[in-house]
Amino acid sequence: MQFKKLYEVAEVQSGLVLSRKEAKFDSEKSVDYLKLNLRSISEDGTINKKSLDKYLACEKLNIQFITAKGD
Secondary structure (H helix, E strand, C coil): CCCCCHHHHCCCCCCCCHHHHECCCCCCCCEEEEECCHHHECCCCCECHHHCEEEEECCCCCHHHCCCCCC
């Protein structure tokens, strides 16, 4: 078996600490998102959109933290 370093096969970036951006209460500035979780990812790697969690952020999140097609 041949081993490789993770950086050789993937571009890795840590995510956002959600508790820092979570809205304490609903306001005009808060933004609704769907949050990816382990339950929402099937064994074949597809995402079950019905299993995503709701997340209320205190502000609009930077696009680099939003999961997109091809990620």
